[in-house]
Amino acid sequence: MMKNKSNAGIPKGFLFSVAEAAIKKPGRKDIALIYSAVEANMAGAFTSNRVKAAPVRLDIEKISSGKGQAIIINSGNANACTGKKGMEDAGETALLVARNLEIKPSLVYVCSTGVIGTPMPMERIRPVVANLPANLGKSNLDKVAAAIMTTDTFPKIVKKKVKIKNKTGIIAGICKGAGMICPNMATMLCFIITDIAVNKATLNRAIRDSVKKSFNRITIDGDMSTNDTTLIMANGMLGNHELKESSASYKTFKKALDEITCELAMLVVKDGEGATKLIEIEVKGAASEKAAEKAAFAVANSSLVKTAIYGNDANWGRIMAALGYSGIDFFENKAAIQLGSIRVTERGTGTGKDIEASKYLKNNKEIKILINLNSGKASAKVLTCDLSEEYVRVNADYRT
Amino acid sequence: MMKNKSNAGIPKGFLFSVAEAAIKKPGRKDIALIYSAVEANMAGAFTSNRVKAAPVRLDIEKISSGKGQAIIINSGNANACTGKKGMEDAGETALLVARNLEIKPSLVYVCSTGVIGTPMPMERIRPVVANLPANLGKSNLDKVAAAIMTTDTFPKIVKKKVKIKNKTGIIAGICKGAGMICPNMATMLCFIITDIAVNKATLNRAIRDSVKKSFNRITIDGDMSTNDTTLIMANGMLGNHELKESSASYKTFKKALDEITCELAMLVVKDGEGATKLIEIEVKGAASEKAAEKAAFAVANSSLVKTAIYGNDANWGRIMAALGYSGIDFFENKAAIQLGSIRVTERGTGTGKDIEASKYLKNNKEIKILINLNSGKASAKVLTCDLSEEYVRVNADYRT
Numbered sequence: 001m002m003k004n005k006s007n008a009g010i011p012k013g014f015l016f017s018v019a020e021a022a023i024k025k026p027g028r029k030d031i032a033l034i035y036s037a038v039e040a041n042m043a044g045a046f047t048s049n050r051v052k053a054a055p056v057r058l059d060i061e062k063i064s065s066g067k068g069q070a071i072i073i074n075s076g077n078a079n080a081c082t083g084k085k086g087m088e089d090a091g092e093t094a095l096l097v098a099r100n101l102e103i104k105p106s107l108v109y110v111c112s113t114g115v116i117g118t119p120m121p122m123e124r125i126r127p128v129v130a131n132l133p134a135n136l137g138k139s140n141l142d143k144v145a146a147a148i149m150t151t152d153t154f155p156k157i158v159k160k161k162v163k164i165k166n167k168t169g170i171i172a173g174i175c176k177g178a179g180m181i182c183p184n185m186a187t188m189l190c191f192i193i194t195d196i197a198v199n200k201a202t203l204n205r206a207i208r209d210s211v212k213k214s215f216n217r218i219t220i221d222g223d224m225s226t227n228d229t230t231l232i233m234a235n236g237m238l239g240n241h242e243l244k245e246s247s248a249s250y251k252t253f254k255k256a257l258d259e260i261t262c263e264l265a266m267l268v269v270k271d272g273e274g275a276t277k278l279i280e281i282e283v284k285g286a287a288s289e290k291a292a293e294k295a296a297f298a299v300a301n302s303s304l305v306k307t308a309i310y311g312n313d314a315n316w317g318r319i320m321a322a323l324g325y326s327g328i329d330f331f332e333n334k335a336a337i338q339l340g341s342i343r344v345t346e347r348g349t350g351t352g353k354d355i356e357a358s359k360y361l362k363n364n365k366e367i368k369i370l371i372n373l374n375s376g377k378a379s380a381k382v383l384t385c386d387l388s389e390e391y392v393r394v395n396a397d398y399r400t
Numbered sequence: 401m402m403k404n405k406s407n408a409g410i411p412k413g414f415l416f417s418v419a420e421a422a423i424k425k426p427g428r429k430d431i432a433l434i435y436s437a438v439e440a441n442m443a444g445a446f447t448s449n450r451v452k453a454a455p456v457r458l459d460i461e462k463i464s465s466g467k468g469q470a471i472i473i474n475s476g477n478a479n480a481c482t483g484k485k486g487m488e489d490a491g492e493t494a495l496l497v498a499r500n501l502e503i504k505p506s507l508v509y510v511c512s513t514g515v516i517g518t519p520m521p522m523e524r525i526r527p528v529v530a531n532l533p534a535n536l537g538k539s540n541l542d543k544v545a546a547a548i549m550t551t552d553t554f555p556k557i558v559k560k561k562v563k564i565k566n567k568t569g570i571i572a573g574i575c576k577g578a579g580m581i582c583p584n585m586a587t588m589l590c591f592i593i594t595d596i597a598v599n600k601a602t603l604n605r606a607i608r609d610s611v612k613k614s615f616n617r618i619t620i621d622g623d624m625s626t627n628d629t630t631l632i633m634a635n636g637m638l639g640n641h642e643l644k645e646s647s648a649s650y651k652t653f654k655k656a657l658d659e660i661t662c663e664l665a666m667l668v669v670k671d672g673e674g675a676t677k678l679i680e681i682e683v684k685g686a687a688s689e690k691a692a693e694k695a696a697f698a699v700a701n702s703s704l705v706k707t708a709i710y711g712n713d714a715n716w717g718r719i720m721a722a723l724g725y726s727g728i729d730f731f732e733n734k735a736a737i738q739l740g741s742i743r744v745t746e747r748g749t750g751t752g753k754d755i756e757a758s759k760y761l762k763n764n765k766e767i768k769i770l771i772n773l774n775s776g777k778a779s780a781k782v783l784t785c786d787l788s789e790e791y792v793r794v795n796a797d798y799r800t
Contacts, residue, residue: 317516317518
């Protein structure tokens with residue numbers, strides 16, 4: 001039986017394989033297979049963009065079964081805006097994998113990330129995909145995380161051990177995505193695998209809730225790329241009683257899952273294209289959580305705020321302006337803004353501590369912006385990063 | 401009687417004065433006065449940002465009279481988020497001007513642009529403002545246009561002659577604003593003066609409609625800076641019968657006014673911070689004008705589209721992605737995209753003309769993106785510019 005090259009910290013029964021298909025250019029692994037030795041319960045969350053990539057449309061159909069056994073992922077080509085041929089290509093890829101794994105095609109999920117609008121180079125993908133199953137066990141999760149990268153500068157992996165009664169299960173997550181400066185267009189792919197047995201419906205609710213509190217707090221609600229996908233596979237090889245919301249161990253499982261998605265989300269922001277600083281924006285004292293979130297996102301998405309932080313300029317006026325056009329009701333003369341522990345704005349106007357605050361920006365890579373609207377009790381946190389010249393360079397040259 | 405230094409093409413009865421108050425830093429004219437020899441009919445449009453600068457709040461109160469005679473403008477400090485003192489400073493500035501011009505304070509409007517959150521340096525502004533009226537006629541409109549600039553790289557002036565029966569009136573407009581890459585936070589100030597007599601209510605409706613079709617087509621509806629202001633003064637010194645919507649010459653007047661605001665809006669985009677290309681986005685075949693506008697703005701505000709155009713990359717996939725998250729209903733497989741005259745997308749997928757289209761981007765400074773949704777008869781045009789490293793540099797260093 002095939003084995004993992006590196007089993008350390010990997011949930012039981014998962015095997016990996018990576019290969020080079022020279023999808024965008026040669027010289028790197030750009031295709032990966034995640035496989036569970038047994039059929040797993042499966043759930044997912046997908047982009048809300050009206051323009052959905054072919055593999056996303058395929059996976060949305062499949063996921064309704066709540067079952068899966070393999071995920072085939074490629075980087076370099078998003079297979080989006082590729083018309084009928086794109087759907088055929090995604091379907092063929094799933095079929096090839098299924099045939100070689102000797103499993104049902106309905107159990108194979110396909111994910112793509114990369115350039116939009118270019119047909120998949122199937123002549124190069126076909127032979128590689130056909131060979132992937134034979135190499136299962138010769139690779140590991142780290143290599144899968146590296147193979148799915150696009151503009152990412154480092155692979156993103158988070159693992160947690162979870163005690164389920166007298167057994168210890170594992171949840172492992174990998175993720176790609178680095179366009180978070182402009183979150184509404186980044187492609188984020190996230191794959192979570194676990195050997196803990198979780199009920200289908202429970203798994204579905206758990207992953208949706210987890211994504212809402214993590215990846216959706218680093219992106220604008222409803223504004224996603226054509227390819228964003230989070231998939232979770234729970235193969236039950238730990239041998240525990242299938243978890244339901246009412247199970248004693250469910251909270252432990254859910255807490256670990258939330259930590260994984262939140263840590264992966266933070267890694268995505270840290271790797272933001274051209275980013276030099278991680279920025280946490282917390283809005284307190286809002287009338288509702290929705291208002292707090294809206295205000296925090298307006299600040300997080302302001303190019304002027306992001307460039308000011310990049311330039312170590314405690315330009316809180318830009319934060320006030322962003323709050324002003326965020327669309328929420330608030331009173332300018334009640335708002336207080338803090339950069340780190342330095343209060344720069346009180347009752348809507350400056351406290352004269354801009355120089356001190358600029359030093360804080362200069363001396364820290366992780367910046368905290370705390371905004372108290374003093375108009376209620378709700379709060380929300382959003383993560384983003386600064387905006388540098390490098391962001392422009394990365395995105396101006398992406399296809400060349 | 402005081403005269404204009406350069407009367408060429410300037411509406412009768414308007415005089416100008418500029419001075420240096422070293423508001424942000426010394427070495428440039430940063431304060432300007434526009435004065436009409438007689439009381440004028442006046443109308444305006446102001447930012448919809450909830451956080452409004454002190455002078456904006458002052459002007460909104462005054463404009464309800466429909467009358468005015470002078471506008472005092474400073475650059476370098478926005479007098480926004482400056483609390484009670486900001487209101488006092490704006491009020492004192494108007495009073496000083498009124499006293500020295502020997503006119504009613506209610507006829508003096510105040511406009512500011514520059515850094516948010518810094519108190520006005522009144523000790524330097526007071527003596528300069530007091531002297532401005534004495535120097536009226538020693539300057540001209542060009543110098544006013546230069547004095548109100550912030551990150552603008554050139555002054556923006558447009559003039560038109562308008563035949564009203566047997567007389568020839570003039571409309572002249574000046575404008576500042578250069579942050580249009582990130583339109584929702586740029587401060588745009590626009591001043592239009594004319595010697596044509598226009599009825600108060602008519603003037604008010606005319607300027608609002610004109611702004612809607614020009615400056616609001618280069619910015620997101622409802623997302624404006626703390627200071628955005630357009631003011632129009634019609635002093636009637638041409639001696640024509642006061643124009644109303646029903647007047648024979650009203651259409652001629654309105655057409656010229658629309659041309660002025662549209663040309664000024666285009667100059668603002670051309671001067672976009674760090675911009676190397678002007679981009680016109682036209683969405684056709686939409687179900688409604690609102691949908692067309694929404695789609696065009698989503699594309700216009702996409703950092704990924706803007707960086708691609710900057711890098712001469714015909715990455716139409718990013719345009720499709722932006723349409724997908726714009727929030728409008730449309731069918732991906734009906735959409736056609738043209739760059740210049742080159743059709744890059746048909747029925748939602750590529751035509752294989754990306755290299756040709758990239759050449760078009762490389763060889764042109766004015767780029768046209770035409771999107772046909774093929775789902776209706778409505779259309780809308782929006783102007784924007786590309787996103788370069790220079791934008792980041794300008795905004796990271798703005799206060800230093």
